[in-house]
Amino acid sequence: MxxxxxxxxxxEFRVVGTRPIRPDGADKVTGRAKFGADFKMxxxxxxxxxxxxxxxxxxxxxxxxxAAVLPGVKAxxxxxxxxxxxxxxVPAGEMLVNYRDVVRNVLAREKALFEGHPIAAVAATSExxxxxxxxxxxxxxxxxxxxxxxxxxxxxxxxxxHEDMITAGVTPPPTKASNVAKRIEFVMGxxxxxxxxxxxxxxxxxxTKPVHQGYIEPHAVVASVSEDGSxxxxxxxxxxxxxxxHCARLLGWDxxxxxxxxSEIGGGFGGKTVVYLEPLALALSKKARKPVxxxxxxxxxxxxxxxxxxxxIWVKIGAKKDGRIVAGEAILKYQAGAFQGSPVQPGCMCAxxxxxxxxxxxxxxxxxxNRPKVxxxxxxxxxxxxxxxxSVVDEIAEQLGLDPIEMRLKNAAKEGTKAAYGPKxxxxxxxxxxxxxxxxxxxxxxxxxxxxRGIAAGFWFNIGGETTVSLQLNEDGTLSLMAGxxxxxxxxxxxxxxxxxxxxxxxxxxxxxxxxxxxxxxNFLTGGSRSTFSSGMATVEAARAMIKEACVRASKLWxxxxxxxxxxxxxxxxxxxxxxxxxxxxxxxxxxxxGKTGGPIVGYSAITAHGAAPSFGVHIADAEVDxxxxxxxxxxxxxxxDAGKAVHPAYVEGQFxxxxxxxxxxxxxxxxxxxxxxxxxxxxxLDYRMPVASDLPMIDTIIVEVPNPRHPYGVRGVGxxxxxxxxxxxxxxxxxxxxxxxxxxPMSPPKILAGMKAVKANGGAKATT
Amino acid sequence: xxxxxxxxxxxxxxxxxxxxxxxxxxxxxxxxxxLTGAKEGCSSGxxxxxxxxxxxxxxxxxxxxxxxxxxxxxxxxxxxxxxxxLHPLQQKFLEHAALQCGICTPGFLVASKAxxxxxxxxxxxxxxxxxAGNLCRCTxxxxxxRAVIDAAAEMRxx
Ligand code: FES
Ligand code: FES
Numbered sequence: 061m062x063x064x065x066x067x068x069x070x071x072e073f074r075v076v077g078t079r080p081i082r083p084d085g086a087d088k089v090t091g092r093a094k095f096g097a098d099f100k101m102x103x104x105x106x107x108x109x110x111x112x113x114x115x116x117x118x119x120x121x122x123x124x125x126x127a128a129v130l131p132g133v134k135a136x137x138x139x140x141x142x143x144x145x146x147x148x149x150v151p152a153g154e155m156l157v158n159y160r161d162v163v164r165n166v167l168a169r170e171k172a173l174f175e176g177h178p179i180a181a182v183a184a185t186s187e188x189x190x191x192x193x194x195x196x197x198x199x200x201x202x203x204x205x206x207x208x209x210x211x212x213x214x215x216x217x218x219x220x221x222h223e224d225m226i227t228a229g230v231t232p233p234p235t236k237a238s239n240v241a242k243r244i245e246f247v248m249g250x251x252x253x254x255x256x257x258x259x260x261x262x263x264x265x266x267x268t269k270p271v272h273q274g275y276i277e278p279h280a281v282v283a284s285v286s287e288d289g290s291x292x293x294x295x296x297x298x299x300x301x302x303x304x305x306h307c308a309r310l311l312g313w314d315x316x317x318x319x320x321x322x323s324e325i326g327g328g329f330g331g332k333t334v335v336y337l338e339p340l341a342l343a344l345s346k347k348a349r350k351p352v353x354x355x356x357x358x359x360x361x362x363x364x365x366x367x368x369x370x371x372x373i374w375v376k377i378g379a380k381k382d383g384r385i386v387a388g389e390a391i392l393k394y395q396a397g398a399f400q401g402s403p404v405q406p407g408c409m410c411a412x413x414x415x416x417x418x419x420x421x422x423x424x425x426x427x428x429x430n431r432p433k434v435x436x437x438x439x440x441x442x443x444x445x446x447x448x449x450x451s452v453v454d455e456i457a458e459q460l461g462l463d464p465i466e467m468r469l470k471n472a473a474k475e476g477t478k479a480a481y482g483p484k485x486x487x488x489x490x491x492x493x494x495x496x497x498x499x500x501x502x503x504x505x506x507x508x509x510x511x512x513r514g515i516a517a518g519f520w521f522n523i524g525g526e527t528t529v530s531l532q533l534n535e536d537g538t539l540s541l542m543a544g545x546x547x548x549x550x551x552x553x554x555x556x557x558x559x560x561x562x563x564x565x566x567x568x569x570x571x572x573x574x575x576x577x578x579x580x581x582x583n584f585l586t587g588g589s590r591s592t593f594s595s596g597m598a599t600v601e602a603a604r605a606m607i608k609e610a611c612v613r614a615s616k617l618w619x620x621x622x623x624x625x626x627x628x629x630x631x632x633x634x635x636x637x638x639x640x641x642x643x644x645x646x647x648x649x650x651x652x653x654x655g656k657t658g659g660p661i662v663g664y665s666a667i668t669a670h671g672a673a674p675s676f677g678v679h680i681a682d683a684e685v686d687x688x689x690x691x692x693x694x695x696x697x698x699x700x701x702d703a704g705k706a707v708h709p710a711y712v713e714g715q716f717x718x719x720x721x722x723x724x725x726x727x728x729x730x731x732x733x734x735x736x737x738x739x740x741x742x743x744x745x746l747d748y749r750m751p752v753a754s755d756l757p758m759i760d761t762i763i764v765e766v767p768n769p770r771h772p773y774g775v776r777g778v779g780x781x782x783x784x785x786x787x788x789x790x791x792x793x794x795x796x797x798x799x800x801x802x803x804x805x806p807m808s809p810p811k812i813l814a815g816m817k818a819v820k821a822n823g824g825a826k827a828t829t
Numbered sequence: 830x831x832x833x834x835x836x837x838x839x840x841x842x843x844x845x846x847x848x849x850x851x852x853x854x855x856x857x858x859x860x861x862x863x864l865t866g867a868k869e870g871c872s873s874g875x876x877x878x879x880x881x882x883x884x885x886x887x888x889x890x891x892x893x894x895x896x897x898x899x900x901x902x903x904x905x906x907x908x909x910x911x912x913x914x915l916h917p918l919q920q921k922f923l924e925h926a927a928l929q930c931g932i933c934t935p936g937f938l939v940a941s942k943a944x945x946x947x948x949x950x951x952x953x954x955x956x957x958x959x960x961a962g963n964l965c966r967c968t969x970x971x972x973x974x975r976a977v978i979d980a981a982a983e984m985r986x987x
Contacts, residue, residue: 081923088931089919091866091906095932098865188849274966276870276878277932326868326932327966358871549929549967710926714968718929721969745875745964753970754954754961 062713063762064706065496075561076773079710082553083572084324093324096280096296097355104282105134105183107337107344107354108190110197111364112172112179115430115738116206116219119168119199122180127196132189135347136197137340138180139169142310161399163310165433166339172201173221173398174430175739176363178336183344183352206430206738210393211372213239213429221398221428241400242426246408248480254387254419258378262455265374266448268787268805269731270395272367273437274722274750277326278358279365283341284351289313291342293320298328298546299585304577306335307342318342321576322546329722330436331366333587362743367732368437369394369402373448375411379456383467387419388412388480392445394426397433402426403441406521409481410784411445413519414490414676415471420480430738436587438719439520439780443726443787447805450516450788455801464515464792465498472517473676489702489766490517490676496762497678502698511684511695512796518677518784522777523588524669528581529598531559531606531663537648539565541599542575544583545591549718549779550711554592555599557707558773562603564630565647581666589777592707593768594669600772606663610650613657618642671770675778677701679720679785683793690813692728692794698760704768704776716782717759723786725751731806837898839864840908848895854888855879857895858905866906866935870964877963880936881905887943889962906935909942918942918980925976929967936963941977949985953978 087093124136145159163169168177180197184190205219212218220237227234229243255261281295291313297303300320308315325332337354345352356365371394378387390411396402404424411422422445457467472490479485497503497515507513530542541559545551556570563570584590607627614632615622618641626635631644645653654661682696699716706712729749733741742748767774787805795801800815832847839862846861853872858864858881870876872891879890882904909916918941921927928934937960944951944959951959956977957970965973 079926082926084931085923085928086915088928088934089915089922089938090910091864091935093931094865095868097869098859275930275932276876276964276966277868277930278870324932325930327930329966355869358873358876550926708926710972711929714926714929714972717969717971718967719969722966744873745871746873750964750966751969752961752964753957753974756957756970758953758974759969759971 062760064709065492065762065764073561075557075567076705076707077709079708080553080557080567082550083556084547084552095277095324095326099282099294099323100353101282101284101351104351104353105185105348106187106190107181107183107341107352108194109178109340109360110180110194111360112168112175112177114172114201114203115175116204117172117201118170118204119172119179120202121200123198124180127182127193130189130193130196132185133182133193134185134350135183135344136180137343137347139167141343142167143312144169156401159309162306162335165399166310166335174432176360176432177398178364181340181344183348207239208429208431208734208738210370210395210427210429213427214393214425221430225428239428240425241396241428244405244408244424246420246422246481249419251387251389251419251421255378257386259381260456260459261376261378262452262459263376264452264803265372266451266803268371268444268447270367270370270431271437271726271730272362272748273329273331275327275329275331278356278361279332279336280355281337281341282351282353283338283345285342285346287349289317291318293318293338293342294323295320295338296323296325296332298325298332298548298587300546300577301544301583302333302585303335303338307339310339311342319576319578322574325546325548328548329438330440330587333436333585336365358745359743362748363740364432366432366435366437368440369396369434369444371395371444373445375448375452377452377456379460381460383457383460383462383470385415385417385471388417388449390422390445390449392422392424394424394441394444395429395431395434396426397429397431399433400426400428402434403436405441407441407445410442410519411449412480414473414517416473416477417471417480422480438722438783442518442520442784443723446518446784447787450785451791454514454788454792465494468517469494486673487766487769488674488676489764492764492766493676493678493700493702496700496764497680500680500698500762502680502696502760507682508684510687510797511682512793513680513682514789514792514796515678515680516785516788516792518781519674520589520781520784521674522593522672523590524594524672525584525590526582527594527598527669528583528666529595529602530580531599531602533606533647533651533654533661535651537651539563539570541570541572542580543572543595543599544575544580545586545595546574548586549714550708551591551595553711554707555595558596558599559603562600563606563647589675589779590672593672593771593775593777596707596773596775597669597771598665598667601665601667602663605665606661609661609663610647613650613653613661614645616657617653671768673704673768673770673776675702675776675781677781677785679789681786681789681793683790683797685794685797685812687816690809690816692807692812694724694757694790696757698762699782700762700764701778701781702764702766702776703778704771705765705774706763707773707775709763712763712778713761715779716761719782720759720786721751721756723783724756724790727787727790727805727807729806729808833896835896835899837900838902840904850896852895853891854893854895854898855890857898858890864905864907868932868935870932877940878933878936880939880963882939882943887940906939909938916942917983918977921976921980921983925972925979927968927972927976933963933965937965937973945981945984949981951981
């Protein structure tokens with residue numbers, strides 16, 4: 061079932077809101093689309109990475125002499141081939157990067173900090189030879205004690221990963237190094253007073269495991285450095301300008317020397333916003349003077365890329381009898397993996413964002429552990445903190461005997477609400493979403509045996525950022541649209557629709573491509589739910605620039621002043637006194653006169669897109685828990701979310717459904733399992749169990765449309781919010797189905813079974829962890 | 830050791846290639862025959878992105894050796910459409926927006942075609958279990974299942 065709830069009846073669209081077939085579709089259903097691993101160059105070598113078998117070890121020496129003389133080996137790189145980088149945080153959009161850490165994540169320097177940490181890379185004439193060469197590289201390790209868990213890593217006697225890491229955000233600064241990179245705090249009002257006023261207080265501790273983005277396409281790159289030092293990179297990425305910047309920095313090359321082309325991307329979800337293989341492939345190619353192709357296998361993806369943080373969260377909420385929340389407090393401890401930079405900051409900012417509260421305090425800790433460095437994963441940080449907060453909200457509603465939707469409506473953030481992290485919200489669609497949930501067929505349907513229903517809300521900020529779009533009017537009146545945010549799920553469709561809408565042409569006349577880094581101005585990456593918002597905004601601006609130019613050309617041709625020309629219904633028309641004196645011209649006519657009226661016509665927009673607006677979602681989940689096995693099945697699911705304006709509703713629904721499915725995996729199955737030596741035991745899809753088709757029901761959607769006043773068409777980003785509510789919604793459903801409230805993810809069958817047994821033994825509905 | 834010489838039929842055409850003993854059929858299709866429509870998501874038989882038909886049987890080509898293809902008839906995603914005319918499954922996947930990134934799409938299409946050849950009128954549950962060997966991380970499967978149901982109806986002339 062797919063529904064829409066609109067709040068903006070005034071604006072009529074011709075193309076936006078329809079469901080045309082995507083322009084890149086045919087290539088993708090016929091196997092012709094070229095993804096990361098599908099590209100090859102004549103004479104290319106195969107690049108492979110040697111990885112640390114230890115979770116934590118000092119690297120005393122790397123001997124490549126035997127490997128270097130193996131016939132067919134053309135280049136080897138180790139830490140000695142990369143200059144060290146000073147510790148300096150550089151803004152990279154949503155996150156900060158520290159090149160000191162980036163260079164160490166790409167190739168270990170003093171220490172291997174996680175199992176799978178790259179130690180060396182080899183380029184050879186065949187895969188077989190490359191693998192043999194890796195075997196011949198001798199690494200002298202001094203194995204050190206390791207630590208995997210954030211709470212453990214914070215203990216005073218925990219093994220320390222970085223001997224120079226002094227916790228930031230604490231005064232006075234600690235004198236001793238620790239694994240806590242940073243402490244952050246957001247405070248509003250007076251929580252002590254708030255808790256004093258409360259009639260009911262619930263305080264709980266939660267634990268979540270790291271989960272991987274799980275894109276089906278492994279990381280892949282082809283790099284070719286020519287004799288003059290100019291380089292071509294062909295790579296699967298969410299941001300090819302970011303790849304260019306990182307590679308240029310790590311290699312010490314001019315940015316202009318590196319041209320990066322983004323291949324089709326087989327899923328990213330945040331995980332393809334960083335570099336792993338790219339600098340290695342470039343360094344190898346430069347040494348070997350041949351193109352080098354590198355592709356990770358699935359094991360490497362699990363061991364050395366992604367995931368998002370596992371975490372420990374403590375939440376305390378106080379409320380009045382009528383459900384009004386008077387105080388909220390949380391402490392979040394997020395694993396960052398081997399280097400600082402967990403998404404604990406956005407986690408803190410999101411925690412209570414769905415609510416209009418006076419008294420809030422959130423403290424977060426960014427904790428390094430001997431695991432792969434976390435990467436962004438869809439609404440990074442938000443799902444973890446909001447899972448904990450929403451679970452406590454549900455428990456309070458239950459204790460007070462309130463309907464969980466009513467409880468949320470009583471506290472819901474709305475236009476003018478000041479969020480705990482600072483800003484005041486503009487128009488937002490949370491109340492509309494909750495009302496839509498309340499009236500939905502799902503919320504009002506009967507439940508079967510062993511079934512329970514849960515609901516949760518979720519929030520994500522969304523971002524804008526640097527964006528360039530170029531729109532060219534071709535000689536025949538068709539249009540070429542160049543954007544620079546990789547298309548992860550229908551972007552080209554929605555951009556061509558927005559161009560067609562603005563220009564009054566058929567959508568099939570607009571051919572969109574994702575341009576390379578040398579062909580278009582800078583673009584920040586696809587992430588933060590920004591691509592439809594920002595590239596869409598730039599597309600509309602580029603189209604408007606083109607319209608302006610079309611008017612100029614017509615005024616020249618007609619020899620009338622510019623202000624005597626207007627654009628209406630896709631045509632330039634003489635206006636005022638001249639109305640009707642000349643034949644109106646569409647873009648096809650303008651294209652014909654372009655040469656003689658001033659040259660080629662290009663609409664261009666290079667902007668920093670401001671005004672991204674948050675998107676709120678509400679999910680309803682039905683869970684059936686088998687009392688014999690503890691297995692949970694999701695029997696019905698509905699996603700309700702504010703899209704501002706759904707440009708191509710089918711792909712908006714797709715984002716809702718895909719995010720929900722990932723959340724269901726996070727809630728019920730997915731987790732990293734390590735052995736005592738800190739080695740990952742489930743680096744494959746068999747044992748890292750993501751949802752398959754037979755695990756899931758149809759996922760119903762309700763698109764709420766409360767327009768974003770700062771986007772020309774009202775668009776909000778929609779990609780990330782859908783992964784925020786599922787875990788709490790499912791935990792609430794499981795509670796009602798099984799009688800047990802769980803405070804740990806994933807809620808896998810053995811845990812559920814044990815929880816149900818414990819409750820039976822206690823003879824009551826006692827909570828368990 | 831010398832490479833093996835393999836002759837087979839791929840999408841109706843006779844092909845020959847040389848392969849190493851350990852090369853999988855997927856490697857051979859992609860690297861030796863330049864048919865990159867079948868994808869490698871795991872190389873362990875868990876994702877279905879590499880699905881092809883071998884003598885009418887649906888297999889994960891990452892679990893078949895290249896040498897085993899000798900004398901066999903192989904069908905890949907590249908052979909699914911009839912010239913310019915898309916197969917009904919391809920058309921319905923597009924109409925239903927059953928792909929986001931599209932990396933899983935070739936595998937789903939090959940597997941769905943195998944299903945509909947056996948069971949022209951499957952239930953939703955049958956489709957879900959048949960496709961349980963194909964992972965999609967983007968769509969939540971909803972639109973894929975709808976596309977298969979719709980294509981099946983069209984192919985039955987319903
Ligand atoms: S690559 Fe063959 S099943 Fe995944
Ligand atoms: S569409 Fe991306 S994995 Fe299926």
